[in-house]
Amino acid sequence: MSLIVQKYGGSSVADAESIKRVAKRIVETRRAGNDVVVVVSAMGDTTDELLDLAGEVTPFPEPRELDMLLTAGERISMALLAMTIKGMGMDARSFTGSQAGMITDSQHGAARIVDVTPVRLREALDEGSIVIVAGFQGFNRDSRDITTLGRGGSDTSAVALAAALDADMCEIYTDVDGVFTADPRVVKKATKIDRITAEEMLELAAAGSKVLHLRAVEFARRHGVTLHVRSSFNNSEGTLVVNPQEGENVEEAIIAGVAADLSEAKITVVGVPDIPGKAAQIFTILGKAGANIDMIVQNVSAAETGLTDISFTLPKAQGPSALQALRAEKDAVGFDTLQYDDQIGKLAVVGAGMRSNAGVSAQLFQALSDAGINIEMISTSEIRISVVTRADTINDAVRVVHTAFGLDGDQDAVVYAGTGR
Amino acid sequence: MSLIVQKYGGSSVADAESIKRVAKRIVETRRAGNDVVVVVSAMGDTTDELLDLAGEVTPFPEPRELDMLLTAGERISMALLAMTIKGMGMDARSFTGSQAGMITDSQHGAARIVDVTPVRLREALDEGSIVIVAGFQGFNRDSRDITTLGRGGSDTSAVALAAALDADMCEIYTDVDGVFTADPRVVKKATKIDRITAEEMLELAAAGSKVLHLRAVEFARRHGVTLHVRSSFNNSEGTLVVNPQEGENVEEAIIAGVAADLSEAKITVVGVPDIPGKAAQIFTILGKAGANIDMIVQNVSAAETGLTDISFTLPKAQGPSALQALRAEKDAVGFDTLQYDDQIGKLAVVGAGMRSNAGVSAQLFQALSDAGINIEMISTSEIRISVVTRADTINDAVRVVHTAFGLDGDQDAVVYAGTGR
Numbered sequence: 001m002s003l004i005v006q007k008y009g010g011s012s013v014a015d016a017e018s019i020k021r022v023a024k025r026i027v028e029t030r031r032a033g034n035d036v037v038v039v040v041s042a043m044g045d046t047t048d049e050l051l052d053l054a055g056e057v058t059p060f061p062e063p064r065e066l067d068m069l070l071t072a073g074e075r076i077s078m079a080l081l082a083m084t085i086k087g088m089g090m091d092a093r094s095f096t097g098s099q100a101g102m103i104t105d106s107q108h109g110a111a112r113i114v115d116v117t118p119v120r121l122r123e124a125l126d127e128g129s130i131v132i133v134a135g136f137q138g139f140n141r142d143s144r145d146i147t148t149l150g151r152g153g154s155d156t157s158a159v160a161l162a163a164a165l166d167a168d169m170c171e172i173y174t175d176v177d178g179v180f181t182a183d184p185r186v187v188k189k190a191t192k193i194d195r196i197t198a199e200e201m202l203e204l205a206a207a208g209s210k211v212l213h214l215r216a217v218e219f220a221r222r223h224g225v226t227l228h229v230r231s232s233f234n235n236s237e238g239t240l241v242v243n244p245q246e247g248e249n250v251e252e253a254i255i256a257g258v259a260a261d262l263s264e265a266k267i268t269v270v271g272v273p274d275i276p277g278k279a280a281q282i283f284t285i286l287g288k289a290g291a292n293i294d295m296i297v298q299n300v301s302a303a304e305t306g307l308t309d310i311s312f313t314l315p316k317a318q319g320p321s322a323l324q325a326l327r328a329e330k331d332a333v334g335f336d337t338l339q340y341d342d343q344i345g346k347l348a349v350v351g352a353g354m355r356s357n358a359g360v361s362a363q364l365f366q367a368l369s370d371a372g373i374n375i376e377m378i379s380t381s382e383i384r385i386s387v388v389t390r391a392d393t394i395n396d397a398v399r400v401v402h403t404a405f406g407l408d409g410d411q412d413a414v415v416y417a418g419t420g421r
Numbered sequence: 422m423s424l425i426v427q428k429y430g431g432s433s434v435a436d437a438e439s440i441k442r443v444a445k446r447i448v449e450t451r452r453a454g455n456d457v458v459v460v461v462s463a464m465g466d467t468t469d470e471l472l473d474l475a476g477e478v479t480p481f482p483e484p485r486e487l488d489m490l491l492t493a494g495e496r497i498s499m500a501l502l503a504m505t506i507k508g509m510g511m512d513a514r515s516f517t518g519s520q521a522g523m524i525t526d527s528q529h530g531a532a533r534i535v536d537v538t539p540v541r542l543r544e545a546l547d548e549g550s551i552v553i554v555a556g557f558q559g560f561n562r563d564s565r566d567i568t569t570l571g572r573g574g575s576d577t578s579a580v581a582l583a584a585a586l587d588a589d590m591c592e593i594y595t596d597v598d599g600v601f602t603a604d605p606r607v608v609k610k611a612t613k614i615d616r617i618t619a620e621e622m623l624e625l626a627a628a629g630s631k632v633l634h635l636r637a638v639e640f641a642r643r644h645g646v647t648l649h650v651r652s653s654f655n656n657s658e659g660t661l662v663v664n665p666q667e668g669e670n671v672e673e674a675i676i677a678g679v680a681a682d683l684s685e686a687k688i689t690v691v692g693v694p695d696i697p698g699k700a701a702q703i704f705t706i707l708g709k710a711g712a713n714i715d716m717i718v719q720n721v722s723a724a725e726t727g728l729t730d731i732s733f734t735l736p737k738a739q740g741p742s743a744l745q746a747l748r749a750e751k752d753a754v755g756f757d758t759l760q761y762d763d764q765i766g767k768l769a770v771v772g773a774g775m776r777s778n779a780g781v782s783a784q785l786f787q788a789l790s791d792a793g794i795n796i797e798m799i800s801t802s803e804i805r806i807s808v809v810t811r812a813d814t815i816n817d818a819v820r821v822v823h824t825a826f827g828l829d830g831d832q833d834a835v836v837y838a839g840t841g842r
Contacts, residue, residue, distance in 0.1 A: 016474065016477035016478050019478050020478060023478075050497065053437065053497070053501060054501065054504060056437035057437050057440050057441060057444075057501050057504060057505040057508065058504050058505050058507070058508030059508065060508065061504040061507075061508075062503065062504045062507040062508075064514070065500045065501075065503045065504035065507065065513075065514075065515055066500070066504065068496060068499070068500035068503070068515050069496070069497060069500035069501060069504070071496070072493040072494075072496040072497045072500075073493075075489060075490070075492070075493040075496065076471065076474070076490060076493045078489070079486045079487070079489035079490035079493075080474060080475065080478050080486075080490060082483065082486045082489070083475060083478060083479050083482040083483045083486035083487065083490070084478040084479050086479070086482075086483040086486065087478065087479030087480065087481065087482075087483075092486075093485070093486075094486055094489050099565070120565070144520070144541070
């Protein structure tokens with residue numbers, strides 16, 4: 001008997017009909033002889049509606065109370081799902097994050113999981129019950145307060161439970177068929193990836209692929225959890241995210257996929273004295289301002305001036321505070337000016353096969369050049385190459401790169417008018 | 422420093438504006454130098470909306486899951502209220518029924534409170550915080566499951582907490598100004614009662630007065646909690662529900678108030694053999710069918726037949742199942758026929774002063790007779806007289822009795838277009 005963890009997002013349980021459809025799938029999985037643990041998000045727009053309510057009563061909701069408020073969302077969906085399954089004649093029990101033993105630190109709104117003690121889930125499974133768990137939420141043991149995991153929380157809940165229960169598989173149900181070689185809304189001939197390593201998935205998620213949250217993939221990689229990303233609207237096989245053992249002979253595609261991201265801005269610090277410690281000084285200031293820096297590029301300094309330029313990208317929302325923090329330290333750092341650019345796009349090609357295949361970057365740059373797309377920044381990791389271009393060329397860039405690396409499928413991908421994640 | 426428990430019903434926290442108004446009142450109570458514990462119901466129609474959702478996914482929701490679902494309602498209102506108060510610059514913390522130590526039995530949907538261990542509330546109060554608690558919900562220690570207290574649950578939560586915390590006062594906020602001598606929508610000259618004993622309030626609640634739930638009043642009487650029933654829409658003094666000490670010299674009004682109830686039906690079992698044990702047999706059958714019997718009247722038997730008639734009233738909703746249960750035992754009991762009448766109204770006059778004042782029943786019957794209203798059943802307790810009349814005469818009956826006992830005020834009562842309780 002296998003133990004399967006299934007995670008359903010908000011769009012999969014948006015209304016009574018959707019909940020019944022999901023319940024049917026869960027019952028089928030149970031009837032096929034598996035133990036089933038289900039992690040569920042809040043229904044449709046519930047979380048946004050609760051956030052709106054909070055905004056109506058106070059401009060800056062207390063984080064502890066905001067967590068108390070938001071966790072009502074999953075409480076509703078999990079109870080409805082459990083009673084639906086009960087109504088179908090199967091035993092099912094719902095558990096809050098706290099009841100499920102999801103222990104976190106005390107950082108309300110963005111809590112980190114510190115331990116998972118699913119004693120009650122194990123008991124319920126042993127009694128033959130289907131287990132339904134509220135995603136996104138946990139419990140701090142010291143304050144005895146309810147916490148939420150923040151963005152990507154439900155995916156992370158599912159992976160953490162799969163690891164703690166030593167599940168055979170963690171299925172992430174969503175409104176798309178799996179992970180694609182590129183966003184099918186941009187690249188018509190994008191194809192579903194059948195199998196990808198967690199390492200590659202991590203780079204794709206970091207580069208803007210929205211199907212799986214970075215944090216959940218990181219957790220899955222660290223704990224060796226196999227993920228199956230698939231649609232809750234059909235029975236097609238989705239994408240397996242695997243963790244090959246050291247030395248395991250895996251034939252890896254040179255390029256697994258192409259991702260794009262329009263959510264970042266670029267800041268250039270112009271005229272920085274080219275002396276040791278200046279970069280450290282700048283990024284310490286930015287770190288204190290809470291900026292999440294992504295790409296960093298420093299040009300060679302012009303010898304005659306002894307000055308250099310440092311550029312970096314960060315989420316647009318953090319742009320103003322980062323600029324303010326730098327301006328406040330202008331004299332201490334000794335730079336000339338700041339340039340801010342929020343019209344950039346980032347493209348990344350990811351593939352574990354890159355390690356053993358030279359020439360991938362040359363091929364990438366050539367494809368962009370042929371299409372007349374200018375490259376403004378470059379950054380690479382072992383299995384990823386990222387470039388920054390103008391925002392309005394990013395979709396063209398993704399398409400030409402997808403074609404250049406031979407990723408185009410024979411037919412157009414099916415795009416669902418889903419509500420996204 | 423006094424400790425005050427305040428309970429706000431759903432209509433008092435129906436939207437963001439109402440929550441802000443309630444928060445202001447709580448903050449004022451705290452600023453006046455009191456410790457404050459607030460018990461809050463779900464916002465407006467939330468509970469009904471959640472019940473509708475449950476009905477959409479399954480015809481018979483599992484009680485455990487229904488409780489899990491419904492408790493999301495108070496979770497939302499309590500978190501919003503706590504963050505509103507926090508936004509006003511006062512410390513406030515919300516607690517679920519379980520966190521508040523509201524220990525119940527395991528009867529989902531109608532759990533009884535078995536213990537209250539408000540350790541965390543006491544800690545929060547000691548730290549100077551305003552405490553917000555979800556009404557209506559509790560926790561069963563054996564199953565470790567969430568429970569709800571059923572009808573009147575939030576009032577009962579408030580009274581139980583007031584008792585456990587040894588509060589100086591339990592304020593029940595509602596959308597009317599207090600307890601009235603009669604329903605102001607029926608009797609224009611009804612007056613607000615300033616002070617009433619818990620014993621009288623109990624009889625009024627049992628007789629159909631809807632301002633306070635019977636169960637909460639019972640709890641308050643048993644634990645000596647003083648209640649203050651008042652409006653959340655103004656600052657007027659409401660009605661004090663007091664527990665005079667044995668021997669305390671209280672001048673008691675002969676009649677405290679008049680209540681009416683149109684929710685009951687009458688069943689008459691015709692032709693019951695007038696031999697010992699027959700009444701016991703009938704009411705055992707009804708008890709097993711789950712019928713809550715209110716008034717019972719047995720006529721003297723006609724000597725020549727040796728048969729008697731037994732009439733009783735019960736909630737209309739329980740009529741069909743009670744009839745069915747009796748019909749199934751017709752031969753065993755040996756009665757002739759059953760008569761069912763759901764067009765009855767019940768009127769009760771309540772007053773502790775009745776004990777020492779003869780002639781109250783005569784005065785009541787005379788007033789009804791003068792108005793041409795026929796009495797079909799009579800039942801009395803030490804401090805209450807109830808009569809059953811035709812349903813369509815009940816409002817007239819309340820008005821003439823209210824006048825006959827000198828309860829009419831000098832001016833018309835203000836009736837709010839509230840949402841009721």
